[in-house]
Amino acid sequence: MIPKRFEFVVFGLVLSGLMSFLVSGIATARTTGLVESFPGLWIGAWLTSWLVAFPAVLVVAPIARRLVHRLIRQD
Known part of the structure; x- marks a missing residue:
């Protein structure tokens, strides 16, 4: 199995x-x-x-997470 610290990379892949x-x-x-x-x-x-999508996901995903976090109301 793959170590937990690589979860973000495997998810992006x-x-x-x-x-x-x-x-x-x-x-x-x-x-x-x-x-x-x-x-x-x-x-x-x-x-x-x-080959283009994989590195793009690794770069864009954190930006998208921050944007979504700003758009979602914190209850």
Whole structure:
């Protein structure tokens, strides 16, 4: 198992992987249609986008948390 101190990084890895997988699939389908080469095109687009999405999540997540904290009423 992975130590607790890496929870933020593992969360970012999983979140960015799943989100980039879905978004790249939708974008690829809209661009190419469901052609025979779609799975390979999708995987290629996904891997490229994941390389960008993972570090972006690590940078943007703390900013988003602070913004949400300011928007939520503290009861």
